[in-house]
Amino acid sequence: MRRVPRTRPTRVVVFSTSDTIVAIATPPGHGGIGVVRLSGPDAHAIGLRLIAVDRPLEPRRATFTSVLGPTTADGADRAELDHVVATYFPAPRSYTGDDVVELSAHGSPVVLRAIVASAIEGGARLAEPGEFTLRAFLNGRIDLPQAEAVADLIAAATPLQARAAFDQLEGTLTQHIGEIDRSLFDLAARLEASIDFPDEGYHFLTAAAVATELDALIARMSALLAGARRGRLIRDGLQVAIVGAPNVGKSSLFNALAGAARAIVTDVPGTTRDLVTEAVDIGGLRVTLVDTAGLHDTADVVESEGVARAERAQEVADLVLFVLDRSLPLPGDVDPDHLPLNNKVLYIANKADLPGAWSGRDVVEVSALTGEGLDALRVRMAAALDVDPLDDPPAMTNVRHIALVQRADEALRRARDAARCAGASLSEEFVLADLQDARAALEEISGRRAPEDLLAHIFSRFCIGK
Numbered sequence: 001m002r003r004v005p006r007t008r009p010t011r012v013v014v015f016s017t018s019d020t021i022v023a024i025a026t027p028p029g030h031g032g033i034g035v036v037r038l039s040g041p042d043a044h045a046i047g048l049r050l051i052a053v054d055r056p057l058e059p060r061r062a063t064f065t066s067v068l069g070p071t072t073a074d075g076a077d078r079a080e081l082d083h084v085v086a087t088y089f090p091a092p093r094s095y096t097g098d099d100v101v102e103l104s105a106h107g108s109p110v111v112l113r114a115i116v117a118s119a120i121e122g123g124a125r126l127a128e129p130g131e132f133t134l135r136a137f138l139n140g141r142i143d144l145p146q147a148e149a150v151a152d153l154i155a156a157a158t159p160l161q162a163r164a165a166f167d168q169l170e171g172t173l174t175q176h177i178g179e180i181d182r183s184l185f186d187l188a189a190r191l192e193a194s195i196d197f198p199d200e201g202y203h204f205l206t207a208a209a210v211a212t213e214l215d216a217l218i219a220r221m222s223a224l225l226a227g228a229r230r231g232r233l234i235r236d237g238l239q240v241a242i243v244g245a246p247n248v249g250k251s252s253l254f255n256a257l258a259g260a261a262r263a264i265v266t267d268v269p270g271t272t273r274d275l276v277t278e279a280v281d282i283g284g285l286r287v288t289l290v291d292t293a294g295l296h297d298t299a300d301v302v303e304s305e306g307v308a309r310a311e312r313a314q315e316v317a318d319l320v321l322f323v324l325d326r327s328l329p330l331p332g333d334v335d336p337d338h339l340p341l342n343n344k345v346l347y348i349a350n351k352a353d354l355p356g357a358w359s360g361r362d363v364v365e366v367s368a369l370t371g372e373g374l375d376a377l378r379v380r381m382a383a384a385l386d387v388d389p390l391d392d393p394p395a396m397t398n399v400r401h402i403a404l405v406q407r408a409d410e411a412l413r414r415a416r417d418a419a420r421c422a423g424a425s426l427s428e429e430f431v432l433a434d435l436q437d438a439r440a441a442l443e444e445i446s447g448r449r450a451p452e453d454l455l456a457h458i459f460s461r462f463c464i465g466k
């Protein structure tokens with residue numbers, strides 16, 4: 001058979017809100033409760049068909065009832081599948097902004113799938129990944145950063161990540177961007193008035209006044225960007241590589257920090273040959289620890305590939321834990337008081353439970369075996385990564401937003417510099433063009449001007465039911 005080349009994407013992105021969608025909203029598997037969510041114009045009608053209730057559901061009231069199986073050919077009474085609590089959220093005051101019905105049954109995949117199947121039989125369509133949240137966006141309930149925050153909140157692995165995501169969901173970033181955008185709109189309107197009424201013989205705005213207003217906006221953007229590095233680390237987490245000579249206890253330290261015997265530990269040098277990773281919470285940050293092969297010259301092909309991988313992991317890491325064995329003399333060329341310090345490396349003197357052969361300034365003494373010094377090490381790691389979990393998370397954490405604010409910031413700086421140099425001969429058109437660039441970037445953040453493929457990309461990160 002001839003294969004027809006695929007021209008359409010495998011997943012159709014739906015930007016319509018005119019049909020009714022259904023999905024299991026709780027995670028796959030067995031649980032105490034499982035929720036099926038219906039959203040769309042027929043949610044209430046389809047929902048009513050599924051349950052043993054013969055009058056309209058009262059808005060926002062939990063109704064205890066039963067969910068019914070499919071109709072049979074002989075017209076016999078439909079069997080009850082489970083008890084459910086049905087709740088109806090009429091538009092627009094629902095999660096999606098559509099009419100929504102939520103059925104909370106016991107968390108049985110069999111029951112939940114049967115409810116979804118009946119809803120589809122009743123006219124609903126299975127929701128695409130992220131489609132409930134997409135509808136909330138399309139219906140204007142939330143903007144794009146808030147929709148992205150839902151995905152971040154669901155995916156959060158540390159309390160700090162969850163807090164940053166929740167702030168964004170609450171609209172912290174939306175508010176900052178909105179205020180800057182409104183000021184830009186206002187300034188652009190006044191500049192346009194200057195262009196439209198040239199006969200008045202004067203500029204509505206002096207170049208100096210424009211520059212001053214732009215300075216204030218640039219300061220606001222700079223404040224947003226100042227927290228961005230920390231924000232990005234909070235959201236995306238970071239990589240910490242554990243490196244050092246063979247047998248110094250890298251894998252033991254890795255296991256101790258991970259709280260599980262993930263990596264193989266033996267007294268044979270060259271035990272670890274591949275990268276082993278594990279996500280841990282260091283001071284509220286999501287850190288991916290990477291255990292590596294001991295760095296040394298070797299003729300063994302497997303080991304030398306391991307060493308090459310270790311070197312690459314060390315290069316890309318946000319922080320390197322360089323492990324030394326404190327119970328053995330250091331190699332002659334290493335002076336423990338003058339280690340090549342930089343803000344990317346922490347030197348660890350491991351095996352502190354054994355008699356020490358040396359000590360050094362700026363090294364963190366630990367015993368991976370007894371756990372001694374590990375808390376201090378975590379504190380040093382958090383400090384080296386320069387992210388204090390006790391501080392409020394910054395408003396911006398997402399590289400997409402950061403890049404767009406940078407673009408807007410550059411456009412405003414161009415406009416400001418033009419206004420500064422212009423004196424009496426201010427060219428409103430030039431300044432306006434830069435202001436429009438800045439506004440376009442800000443509107444791409446909020447989603448007011450987001451292309452469909454961007455939306456598709458963002459919402460495809462969600463799972464079905466979100």
Ligand SMILES: Nc1nc2c(ncn2[C@@H]2O[C@H](COP(=O)(O)OP(=O)(O)OP(=O)(O)O)[C@@H](O)[C@H]2O)c(=O)[nH]1
Nearest residue numbers: 246247248249250251252270271272294351368369
């Ligand atoms: N006494 C003592 N022994 C330790 C400590 N940490 C590791 N060891 C021992 O040191 C040996 C090597 O430990 P590993 O964790 O496998 O060392 P590694 O650096 O991962 O070694 P390679 O993977 O071969 O490079 C094992 O026998 C461990 O039990 C420690 O803090 N104290």
Ligand SMILES: [Mg+2]
Nearest residue numbers: 250251271272
């Ligand atoms: Mg190892």
